[in-house]
Amino acid sequence: MAESDDNLIEVRNLRFQRGERWIFDGVDFNIARGKITAIMGPSGTGKTTLLRLIGGQLRAEAGSIHLDGNDIPRLNRNDLFAVRRKMGMLFQSGALFTDLTVYENVAFPLRVHTRLPEAMIRDVVLMKLHAVGLRGARDLMPSELSGGMARRAALARAIALDPQLIMYDEPFVGQDPISMGMLVQLIRLLNDALGLTSIIVSHDVHETASIADYIYVIADGKVIGQGTPEQVLNTDDARVRQFIRGLPDGPVPFHYPAIDYCKDLQLERE
Amino acid sequence: MNWMLNFVQRLGATGIETLGVFGRASLIWWRALWGMPDWRNGPTLLVRQLYFVGVYSLIIIVVSGLFIGMVLALQGYTVLVRFGADQALGQLVSLALIRELGPVVAALLFAGRAGSALTAEIGLMKTTEQLASMAMIGVDPLKRVLRPRLWAGMIAMPVLTQIFNMVAIWGAVAVGVDWLKVDAGSFWANMQSAVQFREDVLNGVIKSIVFGAVVTWIAVFQGYDATPTSEGISAATTRTVVYSSLAILGIDFLLTAVMFGVK
Numbered sequence: 001m002a003e004s005d006d007n008l009i010e011v012r013n014l015r016f017q018r019g020e021r022w023i024f025d026g027v028d029f030n031i032a033r034g035k036i037t038a039i040m041g042p043s044g045t046g047k048t049t050l051l052r053l054i055g056g057q058l059r060a061e062a063g064s065i066h067l068d069g070n071d072i073p074r075l076n077r078n079d080l081f082a083v084r085r086k087m088g089m090l091f092q093s094g095a096l097f098t099d100l101t102v103y104e105n106v107a108f109p110l111r112v113h114t115r116l117p118e119a120m121i122r123d124v125v126l127m128k129l130h131a132v133g134l135r136g137a138r139d140l141m142p143s144e145l146s147g148g149m150a151r152r153a154a155l156a157r158a159i160a161l162d163p164q165l166i167m168y169d170e171p172f173v174g175q176d177p178i179s180m181g182m183l184v185q186l187i188r189l190l191n192d193a194l195g196l197t198s199i200i201v202s203h204d205v206h207e208t209a210s211i212a213d214y215i216y217v218i219a220d221g222k223v224i225g226q227g228t229p230e231q232v233l234n235t236d237d238a239r240v241r242q243f244i245r246g247l248p249d250g251p252v253p254f255h256y257p258a259i260d261y262c263k264d265l266q267l268e269r270e
Numbered sequence: 271m272n273w274m275l276n277f278v279q280r281l282g283a284t285g286i287e288t289l290g291v292f293g294r295a296s297l298i299w300w301r302a303l304w305g306m307p308d309w310r311n312g313p314t315l316l317v318r319q320l321y322f323v324g325v326y327s328l329i330i331i332v333v334s335g336l337f338i339g340m341v342l343a344l345q346g347y348t349v350l351v352r353f354g355a356d357q358a359l360g361q362l363v364s365l366a367l368i369r370e371l372g373p374v375v376a377a378l379l380f381a382g383r384a385g386s387a388l389t390a391e392i393g394l395m396k397t398t399e400q401l402a403s404m405a406m407i408g409v410d411p412l413k414r415v416l417r418p419r420l421w422a423g424m425i426a427m428p429v430l431t432q433i434f435n436m437v438a439i440w441g442a443v444a445v446g447v448d449w450l451k452v453d454a455g456s457f458w459a460n461m462q463s464a465v466q467f468r469e470d471v472l473n474g475v476i477k478s479i480v481f482g483a484v485v486t487w488i489a490v491f492q493g494y495d496a497t498p499t500s501e502g503i504s505a506a507t508t509r510t511v512v513y514s515s516l517a518i519l520g521i522d523f524l525l526t527a528v529m530f531g532v533k
Binding site: 157 | 399400405406408410414
């Protein structure tokens with residue numbers, strides 16, 4: 001586990017079940033304050049679910065998620081909404097409110113949680129939009145934005161209240177190289193400039209490894225590898241190596257479990 | 271023997287599932303509707319929803335009301351005139367409308383027009399993660415999104431129903447008095463003496479408030495509970511219209527039995 005005593009989040013023995021399947025079966029990890037922690041793993045390992053557990057949108061069956069002394073699965077509804085003001089989350093789709101302009105989207109958290117005068121809201125919104133390079137796009141509607149711009153606008157909204165923690169759900173998926181580069185740079189820049197703590201959930205190995213301070217690799221409901229990017233990239237563990245190098249076959253099989261191929265094709269084997 | 275066990279098992283599973291849905295729907299309704307009102311944003315949000323569910327439903331309510339009133343007068347006249355009782359047309363039309371047709375037909379139209387729109391809107395907000403991102407900003411979507419819509423439905427429905435009744439009676443006058451030459455004086459006098467405020471008008475208003483609450487409850491819950499895919503939203507929208515219509519007709523019978531039943 002990350003060698004730090006100053007953890008914003010401590011997750012212990014987290015267990016979560018969906019239907020019959022255990023998505024997480026005893027997961028432990030720490031998110032160090034002020035650092036970028038990446039959680040990586042193949043699709044379908046529940047990385048997004050993990051963020052929803054931290055955000056309290058889903059409740060774990062067992063285990064604890066401590067954020068600054070609050071055990072999230074045990075908070076009641078009102079306390080949970082209060083704790084969430086310390087968090088920002090960037091959804092995969094951006095999830096901008098489609099009936100509001102970019103400006104109003106970024107202003108939304110300020111309007112509902114603060115009683116700032118309009119002039120000050122305007123200043124904060126323009127500062128946040130400037131930070132993501134969209135000050136000029138303030139009057140556009142979300143439907144008029146490209147995918148990368150929508151994600152940046154959503155990022156501006158996520159940092160509007162200066163949260164302690166920001167969670168990125170697959171920030172690099174479906175981005176062209178330019179907006180990917182922009183996002184990579186932005187995530188690092190915002191983390192360091194605003195003193196945030198960031199969690200990136202992703203399966204884009206190289207982009208993530210280039211900005212993360214610490215990486216956890218999860219698969220089959222468990223943490224299978226962790227360390228600094230160098231440690232993870234040079235690991236000996238066969239499962240982690242397969243994922244990092246992108247090998248088509250290995251401990252994670254290429255074939256979905258099935259009956260014998262010859263039998264399936266009804267070929268008689270003498 | 272085996273098929274019987276299977277049948278009982280399926281029955282039980284369906285029963286538990288149905289109860290679960292009712293429980294979830296009731297919890298959501300309760301949480302969304304009650305609690306501290308938000309004096310700062312609440313009124314604006316409510317007015318906006320009143321505009322969406324109320325004003326946008328006006329055209330269909332007015333046009334349907336007009337034609338239903340006209341048809342009612344025409345049909346009523348052909349029967350009544352045989353007994354020489356065509357002066358009772360005003361009484362017939364107004365009682366039918368104020369007690370039954372007004373609340374029921376307006377609610378059915380409302381379910382088709384506003385209910386389906388509510389379900390699709392909320393379902394799409396869920397699919398595009400807007401509800402989740404709102405929750406992560408620390409704003410309860412039940413209070414911000416669902417609550418103004420539920421109240422708007424309950425407020426708009428009785429108003430729409432009264433507008434429907436008014437226009438329908440006006441349509442009946444156009445057909446009965448202006449066209450078929452029923453005596454205007456006896457038309458209005460019979461209506462006035464037959465319609466009781468508490469017995470008829472107030473009960474109609476109560477009905478329409480109940481229908482408004484039920485339709486928006488079903489619509490909002492179906493959207494909130496929809497499977498977040500395009501098929502999920504289309505299924506949820508269909509369910510809203512079907513369940514709302516059935517609920518309106520079923521509840522109408524119950525309310526009628528209680529309000530106008532054998533004393």
